[in-house]
Amino acid sequence: MRSRNCRFASMLVALVLALAVVPGALAQCLSTKLVKPSSWQPQMGGAHLMTTAFGDDGNQDSPSIVGMWHVVFTAHNMNGEPIPDPGAVIDNAVAVWHADGTEIMNSSRPAQDGNFCLGVWKKTGNLSYFLNHIPWQGNDPSGGAGGIGNPEGGAQVLEHVTLNPDGNHYVGWFTLTAYDTAGNQTVSFTGSLSATRITTGTKFTDLL
Secondary structure (H helix, E strand, C coil): CHHHHHHHHHHHHHHHHHHHHHHHHHHHHHHHHHCCCCEEEEECCEEEEECCCCCCCCCCCCCCCCEEEEEEEEEEEECCEECCCCCEEEEEEEEEECCCCEEEEECCCCHHHCCEEEEEEEECCCCEEEEEEECEECCECCCCHHHCCECCEEEEEEEEEEECCCCCEEEEEEEEEEEECCCCEEEEEEEEEEEEECCCCCCHHHHC
8 A cells, every 4th residue: 555655646746847847848848840930039037939020031041132223225226127236225113022922113204104003023032033914004094083094005025133242233134025905015125223222222214
């Protein structure tokens, strides 16, 4: 009987010790395995979870294209033929690449023609991206109130760009194909583009 009581007491002590250890082990497991913060930064007086900076493209080892950009489009060919002035700038724009994979561009073309357009992008490499950009055109003045034209059609701009390792510039090439309201191609351009990141210190005159 005494032997049985001793064994029971030993088991009880072991159970108490196990229960005392489990909460700490469980907390450690949750903090390192179940919780997956984007950044772990221990602070004085305890550990805290903090989110990383906006827009890392899913890779914290490379710069991000997310942000606001000044983009210059230079045409080299029109309808498959070299243009007389291969250095012709066909757009001087401001574009914003969002972390959710969307993009918006404010073109320097007249506002009544439709100078805002939208796109979607994906990352294709460590520093490379593809953008599918679709603007509407509205430069038919007939029937328009106050000089605002009716929609004439639209266009599709496909961009393949490479971000500079400094994260503040990118270059690439583009294809712009314009269509009428029936979906017939009216004109196409191919060319190069270059962009510089816009920061809180950028002046408007820097875009001219």
